[in-house]
Amino acid sequence: xxxxxxxxxxxxxxxxxxxxxxxxxxxxxxxxxxxxxxxxxxxxxxxxxxxxxxxxxxxxxxxxxxxxxxxxxxxxxxxxxxxxxxxxxxxxxxxxxxxxxxxxxxxxxxxxxx
Amino acid sequence: xxxxxxxxxxxxxxxxxxxxxxxxxxxxxxxxxxxxxxxxxxxxxxxxxxxxxxxxxxxxxxxxxxxxxxxxxxxxxxxxxxxxxxxxxxxxxxxxxxxxxxxxxxxxxxxxxx
Numbered sequence: 001x002x003x004x005x006x007x008x009x010x011x012x013x014x015x016x017x018x019x020x021x022x023x024x025x026x027x028x029x030x031x032x033x034x035x036x037x038x039x040x041x042x043x044x045x046x047x048x049x050x051x052x053x054x055x056x057x058x059x060x061x062x063x064x065x066x067x068x069x070x071x072x073x074x075x076x077x078x079x080x081x082x083x084x085x086x087x088x089x090x091x092x093x094x095x096x097x098x099x100x101x102x103x104x105x106x107x108x109x110x111x112x113x114x
Numbered sequence: 115x116x117x118x119x120x121x122x123x124x125x126x127x128x129x130x131x132x133x134x135x136x137x138x139x140x141x142x143x144x145x146x147x148x149x150x151x152x153x154x155x156x157x158x159x160x161x162x163x164x165x166x167x168x169x170x171x172x173x174x175x176x177x178x179x180x181x182x183x184x185x186x187x188x189x190x191x192x193x194x195x196x197x198x199x200x201x202x203x204x205x206x207x208x209x210x211x212x213x214x215x216x217x218x219x220x221x222x223x224x225x226x227x228x
Contacts, residue, residue: 004157031214040123042204042220043158050214058215090157094214100146100165103216105157 002027006091006106013113019078021109023091030096032074033103034058034066037088046089049074050096081113116141116207120219128227129197135190135222137205147188148206148216149179158204164188175199200226 007022025032031050035043035058045058047066055066063085067075074093078085088110092103121136139145146165150158162173169181179190188205205219 033216035218040220042120043218045215045217048214092158100163100208100210102148102160102163103158105150105159107157108155 002104004091004093004104004106006089006109008109009107011109011111013081013111015082015113017081017113019081019111019113021076021078021089021091021111023074023076023093023106024072025074025093025104026072027093027095027104028071029093029104030071031094032068033092033094034064034074034076035090035092036060037090037108043090046076078111081111083113085111086113087111116145116209116217118205118207118217118219120203120205120222122222123220124223124225126225126227127195130194132193133191133195133199133224135203135205135224137188137190137219139186139188139205139207141186141207141209144210146208146210147179147181148208149173149177149188149190150204150206150218151175152202152204152221154201161190161203195224195226197226197228199224 004025033048034046049055049068065077091106095101119138148163149161152158164181172178202221208216
């Protein structure tokens, strides 16, 4: 069965802390994504990666960075967390072929920044 | 660039009633279309998708959607809802042969009342 695992379901951090959100997929997918979900705003793409060490900015990359050193793992990094980064973070992955393949999501990481 | 509009942010219905959740998209190229469902405190899971061919697409849990190219719509329907269908539903679009990005609507919260 397909699985995308996010390491932490709930995190509480303080303003200015460095935060790592980890995501692992076991489907050998080329593409991995980080979305942010906020009430009334839907899902907004932060970053995505289409191969190891490759990354592209999404729609709201400011304040975030990512790392993909291995195919199965995609990390989201908040260098200096701020209260406006309190949100639900969703990781997803997808195979490149065939065209039209859907995203598979993890269960989400709810981050609170105090 | 693509965009997705979900016309209703909240839809309350009674159990066993029919429901339609509306989705319109804009794109200058051909697209793939998706509906995802998110149950409380969970990630998103795929309900159904339109890639090509028949415009009526059937998904899981008795849901179906119809692709209407002239109206750029992809409305989701179910003839008789259950309490367990209470969830948030997201429509999403991705261009064919183009970006890997999947663009989501802001979501429709379906509440099924007894």
